[in-house]
Amino acid sequence: MTHQALSLGIDIGGTNTAFGIVSPEGKILIQGKIPTKGYSDIHAYISALHNACLDICSDKLDQIERIGVGAPNGNYYSGNIEFAPNLEWEGIVPLANLLETAFRKPVKISNDANAAAMGEMMFGAAKGMKDFIMLTLGTGVGSGFVANGQLIYGHDGFAGELGHVISVRNGRDCGCGRKGCLETYTSATGIVRTAEIFLIEKKIDSILRNQSEITSKSIFDAAMQGDELALEIFKYTGTILGQTLADAVAITSPEAIILFGGLAQAGDLIMKPTQLSMEENLLRIYKGKIKLIPSALHESDVAILGAAAIL
Amino acid sequence: MTHQALSLGIDIGGTNTAFGIVSPEGKILIQGKIPTKGYSDIHAYISALHNACLDICSDKLDQIERIGVGAPNGNYYSGNIEFAPNLEWEGIVPLANLLETAFRKPVKISNDANAAAMGEMMFGAAKGMKDFIMLTLGTGVGSGFVANGQLIYGHDGFAGELGHVISVRNGRDCGCGRKGCLETYTSATGIVRTAEIFLIEKKIDSILRNQSEITSKSIFDAAMQGDELALEIFKYTGTILGQTLADAVAITSPEAIILFGGLAQAGDLIMKPTQLSMEENLLRIYKGKIKLIPSALHESDVAILGAAAIL
Numbered sequence: 001m002t003h004q005a006l007s008l009g010i011d012i013g014g015t016n017t018a019f020g021i022v023s024p025e026g027k028i029l030i031q032g033k034i035p036t037k038g039y040s041d042i043h044a045y046i047s048a049l050h051n052a053c054l055d056i057c058s059d060k061l062d063q064i065e066r067i068g069v070g071a072p073n074g075n076y077y078s079g080n081i082e083f084a085p086n087l088e089w090e091g092i093v094p095l096a097n098l099l100e101t102a103f104r105k106p107v108k109i110s111n112d113a114n115a116a117a118m119g120e121m122m123f124g125a126a127k128g129m130k131d132f133i134m135l136t137l138g139t140g141v142g143s144g145f146v147a148n149g150q151l152i153y154g155h156d157g158f159a160g161e162l163g164h165v166i167s168v169r170n171g172r173d174c175g176c177g178r179k180g181c182l183e184t185y186t187s188a189t190g191i192v193r194t195a196e197i198f199l200i201e202k203k204i205d206s207i208l209r210n211q212s213e214i215t216s217k218s219i220f221d222a223a224m225q226g227d228e229l230a231l232e233i234f235k236y237t238g239t240i241l242g243q244t245l246a247d248a249v250a251i252t253s254p255e256a257i258i259l260f261g262g263l264a265q266a267g268d269l270i271m272k273p274t275q276l277s278m279e280e281n282l283l284r285i286y287k288g289k290i291k292l293i294p295s296a297l298h299e300s301d302v303a304i305l306g307a308a309a310i311l
Numbered sequence: 312m313t314h315q316a317l318s319l320g321i322d323i324g325g326t327n328t329a330f331g332i333v334s335p336e337g338k339i340l341i342q343g344k345i346p347t348k349g350y351s352d353i354h355a356y357i358s359a360l361h362n363a364c365l366d367i368c369s370d371k372l373d374q375i376e377r378i379g380v381g382a383p384n385g386n387y388y389s390g391n392i393e394f395a396p397n398l399e400w401e402g403i404v405p406l407a408n409l410l411e412t413a414f415r416k417p418v419k420i421s422n423d424a425n426a427a428a429m430g431e432m433m434f435g436a437a438k439g440m441k442d443f444i445m446l447t448l449g450t451g452v453g454s455g456f457v458a459n460g461q462l463i464y465g466h467d468g469f470a471g472e473l474g475h476v477i478s479v480r481n482g483r484d485c486g487c488g489r490k491g492c493l494e495t496y497t498s499a500t501g502i503v504r505t506a507e508i509f510l511i512e513k514k515i516d517s518i519l520r521n522q523s524e525i526t527s528k529s530i531f532d533a534a535m536q537g538d539e540l541a542l543e544i545f546k547y548t549g550t551i552l553g554q555t556l557a558d559a560v561a562i563t564s565p566e567a568i569i570l571f572g573g574l575a576q577a578g579d580l581i582m583k584p585t586q587l588s589m590e591e592n593l594l595r596i597y598k599g600k601i602k603l604i605p606s607a608l609h610e611s612d613v614a615i616l617g618a619a620a621i622l
Contacts, residue, residue, distance in 0.1 A: 130466070
């Protein structure tokens with residue numbers, strides 16, 4: 001058995017923490033999981049995480065050269081988790097320091113979308129690219145911008161919040177306290193809001209009218225059955241996404257935009273209207289040059305691979 | 312006299328080409344000028360430029376280590392001027408190659424706004440900064456984005472077109488063929504358009520009503536005299552600029568935004584409403600953190616210093 005330089009990728013979610021040993025080729029060799037919840041003391045959590053990692057990989061510990069962590073509000077520069085609303089630890093948590101002490105390996109942390117961007121660049125759809133935008137369309141909308149082969153962290157480590165660019169001036173109320181953020185239209189919750197509005201505004205018959213609870217999944221299912229209203233919902237969502245992407249392109253001129261997350265799995269239903277709207281709204285010098293592509297990584301692997309790829 | 316590593320900065324404008332020898336501290340030691348117009352043959356132009364440079368600096372030629380050129384549509388990657396609408400040479404001009412052959416020195420080229428950004432970073436208001444946005448508010452609106460201490464050129468060399476981000480959806484017609492670009496509101500020509508519209512829409516008395524031709528300068532003069540309408544024009548311009556800057560901040564999270572050009576010289580008239588609007592529109596994590604500052608370089612020096620700073 002040859003000695004490979006391995007990475008440990010740790011993905012801290014609100015509910016669970018997943019971790020895995022990743023090969024240089026982007027294969028998860030072995031993985032494990034502990035709950036994130038239930039450790040009000042961060043030291044108890046670090047200790048549990050350390051033990052769980054040792055349990056599955058004590059034989060590979062020597063080969064692990066570095067540890068990457070994807071965490072909500074994870075700040076690359078400080079190594080801290082800063083005021084994460086969905087974690088039990090309040091304020092500023094010096095996570096990288098704590099993990100370095102426990103594991104005695106170098107630790108880098110970042111947020112989920114940035115980690116996903118690094119994962120795509122090292123192992124996925126952005127392999128070999130130096131300029132691209134990673135967009136995660138989940139419950140919220142996250143993004144990671146890569147330019148000159150490096151993630152743009154910005155002055156304070158908080159760059160890449162495309163989900164909170166104002167897509168519609170004075171538009172929908174956003175959880176951030178402002179109005180019209182991209183996230184309020186193109187996240188899983190955003191598309192449900194669009195459905196609720198369209199059901200009132202548009203006098204079109206729809207399968208969705210019979211549903212007690214509309215979800216992004218039920219809108220997708222309806223659209224796949226050719227439901228006219230559901231198709232219009234996707235068209236509207238893609239139109240707004242394309243408009244906002246066209247503006248983002250004018251800033252970083254990427255080779256590609258990679259879509260990931262629940263909504264991206266709707267395939268052509270979201271890709272086609274987004275591409276159409278983006279092309280319509282692009283400045284001429286960018287037209288026809290920007291690839292819009294789905295993530296090339298398995299949904300279940302992205303978080304760990306991305307974390308392991310943070311350099 | 313010690314042997315210093317000097318740079319030659321060349322600024323190619325539609326009418327004239329200015330050039331100067333720049334010291335490592337950002338001092339223009341000597342400078343000259345030739346017309347850009349009148350050389351339908353690019354080789355004749357290169358030869359004239361080379362001779363003019365030799366005339367002023369033949370004694371320093373050995374000390375010049377590199378040449379930087381700011382040119383309309385100058386592409387950093389290819390070294391070409393590509394389809395510049397305001398130059399006599401059509402199509403693609405391999406400018407860097409031609410200059411390297413003539414001068415036998417390494418040559419880098421870029422566009423004016425990117426050059427200005429490099430100039431500010433090496434010699435001006437962005438000294439020591441690694442993440443900032445340079446905005447040039449002239450006849451048009453140009454921009455250069457710096458992240459991780461490097462200019463963002465993008466995949467094709469055409470990144471940084473903040474002037475063509477859509478600030479107002481379905482807004483004013485832009486020369487680029489689209490509607491609502493930032494440039495149509497916050498350039499020297501944009502502010503004149505605002506004045507023309509406000510003179511019709513608003514029933515406020517104004518000095519501007521007596522003018523046969525309104526210019527950005529006459530709007531500035533009126534505002535300095537306390538003219539209510541002129542002040543509203545600046546407020547409106549700053550409001551739109553601040554909104555668009557707030558969105559740009561969410562992408563690159565800069566330490567500062569540096570304003571340069573005619574409109575930036577209006578000082579507080581433009582800075583105050585821009586700052587106010589930007590702060591109002593920023594996502595909470597960025598509030599109170601982004602410096603909005605005027606260029607620290609002399610208007611007449613920026614082009615040459617910027618060109619000389621292209622690395």
